[in-house]
Amino acid sequence: MPTLARQAPAARAGGERSWLRSVVTSLTYAPLTGAWNLAGYPAASVPMGVSSAGLPIGVQLVAAPGNEALLLGLAAQLEAAHPWSRHAPAYNPSRLAAATGR
16 A cells, blocks of 8 residues: 555644644545554555655555564565665765765
């Protein structure tokens, strides 16, 4: 199943919204991720491409309780078949180093 129900909103500074408003917003974008955790089922979100806006798209995998090894094995197979980018497309570590003096 998809990790998100729709494209995520723009990031906001911490504390810009109330706690309750943040929870409601999260539930509209990721309505099923927390439910599996509460139900006791192991779940993992794995990257599966990018949207037309260049944002990552994830797929949530869910296994029966006690099958964490199966779930992690499947995630490892998917990563081996289609390696995942470790950084956002616009991330440039040398630019970050220059900006922070590190």
